[in-house]
Amino acid sequence: MQNDLVLRVVGKLLIPFILLFALYVLFHGDFGPGGGFQAGVIFATGIVFHALIFGLDNTRQAVPDRLVESMLAGGVLIYAGVGVAGLLLGGNYLDYFVLDKNPVIGQHRGIFWVEVGVATTVSSVMLKIFYMFASRGQREGKEE
Amino acid sequence: MGRPGGGIIETIIINVLLVFMVLLVLALIRTRNLFAVIVLSGLYSFLMATVLVALDAVDVAMTEAAVGAGVSTVLLLGALNLCKSEEAKTAKRPWLPLALSATTGVLLIYGAMGLPDFADPQAPIHQHVAPRYLQNEVDIPNVVTAVLASFRGYDTLGETTVVFTAGAGIIALLRRRKRDTDAK
Numbered sequence: 001m002q003n004d005l006v007l008r009v010v011g012k013l014l015i016p017f018i019l020l021f022a023l024y025v026l027f028h029g030d031f032g033p034g035g036g037f038q039a040g041v042i043f044a045t046g047i048v049f050h051a052l053i054f055g056l057d058n059t060r061q062a063v064p065d066r067l068v069e070s071m072l073a074g075g076v077l078i079y080a081g082v083g084v085a086g087l088l089l090g091g092n093y094l095d096y097f098v099l100d101k102n103p104v105i106g107q108h109r110g111i112f113w114v115e116v117g118v119a120t121t122v123s124s125v126m127l128k129i130f131y132m133f134a135s136r137g138q139r140e141g142k143e144e
Numbered sequence: 145m146g147r148p149g150g151g152i153i154e155t156i157i158i159n160v161l162l163v164f165m166v167l168l169v170l171a172l173i174r175t176r177n178l179f180a181v182i183v184l185s186g187l188y189s190f191l192m193a194t195v196l197v198a199l200d201a202v203d204v205a206m207t208e209a210a211v212g213a214g215v216s217t218v219l220l221l222g223a224l225n226l227c228k229s230e231e232a233k234t235a236k237r238p239w240l241p242l243a244l245s246a247t248t249g250v251l252l253i254y255g256a257m258g259l260p261d262f263a264d265p266q267a268p269i270h271q272h273v274a275p276r277y278l279q280n281e282v283d284i285p286n287v288v289t290a291v292l293a294s295f296r297g298y299d300t301l302g303e304t305t306v307v308f309t310a311g312a313g314i315i316a317l318l319r320r321r322k323r324d325t326d327a328k
Contacts, residue, residue: 025206030284033202035292041210048218069315076308079301094297096282107282111293118304125311126215132318133222 004053011053018046026119030111036118043119044126056134065131068124075121082113154198161195176231182220189213203288 026039051059083094091098096110168188175181189212196205260267277291284290292300 029289030286032286033288034206035203035286035289038203038206038210041207041215045210045214048215052218072308072311076304079304083297083301094301096294096297104281104283107294108284110297111282111284111289114293114297114300115289118300121304121308121311125307125314128311129314130215130219130222132314133219136226136318 007053011049015046015050018049019043022046022119022123026115027112029115030108036115037122039115040119040122040124041126043123044130047123047127048130051130051134056131060131063127065128068127068131071120071124072128075117075119075124077117078120079114079117082110082117086110158195158198161191161198165191165195176233178224178227178229178231179221181231182217182224185220186213186217189216203286 022039022043025034025042026036029035029039047059047063050062082096082099086095086098087093089098094110096107097103099106099109165188168184168191172181172184172188175184189208192212193205193209196202196208260269264270273295277287277295280287280290282290282294284294
């Protein structure tokens with residue numbers, strides 16, 4: 001698919017908007033439909049789209065495996081870290097009311113970081129699975 | 145968001161979509177070409193996502209469209225790249241599995257008849273903790289997000305850990321395989 005001009009042009013036009021939409025779904029998840037999981041999947045879809053059009057090797061250079069793997073664990077750590085922050089500020093684990101003087105703002109802050117954590121883990125897991133499957137196909141294709 | 149239960153138009157739209165889905169499943173069973181099967185199941189997911197939008201469950205619809213139609217289609221195509229693209233014909237006629245799935249289906253339909261009516265405000269699920277959630281003391285307009293991230297934060301932490309474990313498992317499985325082939 002790498003030499004298809006239409007796909008390349010459409011991909012270049014669309015991919016930034018797909019990624020932007022993922023961020024919108026993440027940051028606007030409190031007000032509209034969406035949230036961390038949806039945002040993470042949409043973000044991963046955008047990058048998979050890039051890999052389909054421009055080839056896996058190019059995508060792996062843009063989004064390296066090391067980054068994906070650290071995001072994999074980083075997301076869970078961000079989520080768990082919000083819980084620990086609640087503990088340190090004198091609340092229960094995952095208690096967002098203590099994250100700010102105003103409890104409602106504390107809730108918003110807690111939910112925001114929790115969603116960031118979910119999105120990070122979900123997008124990197126999707127990407128990692130795709131990388132793993134696609135690179136196997138590539139290797140065995142070359143051997144044949 | 146529409147009225148609970150939806151109007152007559154919603155009912156017609158949902159039923160038409162569900163009929164399309166049944167037709168798609170029949171086509172899926174008949175098709176032997178795996179490439180066509182993958183594309184058809186992507187279509188199935190899109191139809192499901194549209195039904196969920198009509199049911200006002202936009203959050204779930206987004207997930208269905210992105211995961212069911214997007215990522216899993218790509219993953220299945222990647223898997224198809226590693227195997228033959230025609231489904232093998234089974235030697236025996238699968239009467240026992242057919243009887244088993246038919247029985248399960250009948251039991252599920254029988255069980256579904258005992259459920260409360262669709263969008264019935266008196267249903268037990270709307271009487272238990274839902275009123276407390278809807279008081280919305282966290283002041284987040286999207287109640288789904290509030291429930292997921294705040295009221296049920298522990299559940300979501302567990303789910304995120306499950307997703308992480310899935311990724312870690314994939315890495316563990318496929319990495320070792322790679323090293324084995326290198327050693328050979």
